[in-house]
Amino acid sequence: MGYGRMGRMVEHVALQRGHSIVGIKSDRSEPPDVWLQKFGPADVVIEFTSPDSAFDNIAACFRAGIPVVSGTTGWQKRLSEAEALCRAHQGAMIASSNFSLGVHLFFELNRWLARRMIKFPEYRPVILESHHTGKKDMPSGTAVQLAQDLIQISGQKGWQLNSAEQEDLLSVFSSRVPGEVGRHQVIWTSQVDRLEIRHHAFSREGFALGAVMAAEFLAGRQGMYSMRDVLGFTEDSSE
Numbered sequence: 001m002g003y004g005r006m007g008r009m010v011e012h013v014a015l016q017r018g019h020s021i022v023g024i025k026s027d028r029s030e031p032p033d034v035w036l037q038k039f040g041p042a043d044v045v046i047e048f049t050s051p052d053s054a055f056d057n058i059a060a061c062f063r064a065g066i067p068v069v070s071g072t073t074g075w076q077k078r079l080s081e082a083e084a085l086c087r088a089h090q091g092a093m094i095a096s097s098n099f100s101l102g103v104h105l106f107f108e109l110n111r112w113l114a115r116r117m118i119k120f121p122e123y124r125p126v127i128l129e130s131h132h133t134g135k136k137d138m139p140s141g142t143a144v145q146l147a148q149d150l151i152q153i154s155g156q157k158g159w160q161l162n163s164a165e166q167e168d169l170l171s172v173f174s175s176r177v178p179g180e181v182g183r184h185q186v187i188w189t190s191q192v193d194r195l196e197i198r199h200h201a202f203s204r205e206g207f208a209l210g211a212v213m214a215a216e217f218l219a220g221r222q223g224m225y226s227m228r229d230v231l232g233f234t235e236d237s238s239e
C-alpha cells in the first residue's frame with residue numbers, strides 16, 4: 001500500500017529477495033477494503049502511505065485477515081486503537097517508525113547510554129533530527145521514539161520541539177534539508193565536554209530491507225510484534 005518513495009523501494013527489495021507482488025495500492029481514493037478484495041490471498045501487506053491514511057489501511061488488513069507491516073509515521077496517536085483492533089480480529093501487525101537495522105542498534109545504544117548518563121546530572125541530553133523537505137511529520141517518528149526512551153529513563157516530563165525554553169522538558173530539534181534521507185543525533189552536554197551518538201541513513205534501501213524482513217517474519221503469525229522481535233534483540237538492563 002502506497003507507491004511513493006518507500007513503496008517503490010519496497011517493491012525493488014521484495015523482488016530482489018524472491019517475493020511476488022500481487023497488488024500495489026497507488027490510488028488513495030480507492031477504499032482499502034475494496035482494493036484488498038481485488039486479488040487472491042496475500043501473505044502480508046506492507047504499508048508506506050501518509051499519516052492520514054495509515055490507520056484505515058491497517059484496519060482494512062485486519063478485517064481482511066492479512067498480516068500488515070506499517071512503516072508510515074505520524075499516526076501513532078492511534079496505535080493503541082490499532083492494537084485493540086488487531087486483537088479483536090486476531091490479526092498480525094508490526095508497526096515501526098524506522099525499519100533500518102542501524103537505527104534499531106541506535107535505539108539500543110540510546111537506552112544503554114541513558115541508563116548510565118542519568119547518574120551524572122551535569123550532562124543534559126538533546127535530540128537532533130534532519131530529513132528531506134518532502135517529509136510530512138515533524139519531529140520524525142524515530143526522534144519521537146528516541147525521546148520517549150530517554151524520557152522513560154531520565155524521568156523528564158516530556159519533550160519540546162525546536163525550543164529549549166522549559167528546563168524540565170527534553171529538547172528535540174528538527175530541520176528539513178533538500179535531499180537528506182535521515183539523520184538522528186543524541187547529544188549529552190556538560191560544561192566541560194559533550195558525548196554524542198548518531199545515525200545517518202545514506203538511502204531508503206535500509207528501511208525497505210527491514211520492512212521486507214519484518215514481512216517475512218510476520219507472514220503466518222498472529223499478534224503484535226516489533227522490530228526487536230524480528231532482529232532477535234533481547235535487552236539486558238544489567239549490561
Ligand SMILES: NC(=O)c1ccc[n+]([C@@H]2O[C@H](COP(=O)([O-])OP(=O)(O)OC[C@H]3O[C@@H](n4cnc5c(N)ncnc54)[C@H](OP(=O)(O)O)[C@@H]3O)[C@@H](O)[C@H]2O)c1
Pocket residue numbers: 001002003004005006007025026027028029048049050051053057070071072073074096097098099100135136137207
Ligand atoms: N518506517 C520507516 O522505516 C520509514 C522510512 C521512510 C519513510 N517512512 C514513512 O513512510 C511514509 C511514506 O514515505 P514516502 O517517503 O514513501 O512518502 P511519499 O513518497 O509521499 O509516498 C507516499 C505515497 O503514498 C500515497 N498514499 C497516501 N495515502 C494512500 C492511500 N490511502 N492509498 C494509496 N496510496 C496512498 C501517497 O499518495 P498522495 O501523493 O496522493 O498522497 C504517496 O504516493 C511516511 O510516513 C514516512 O515518514 C518510514
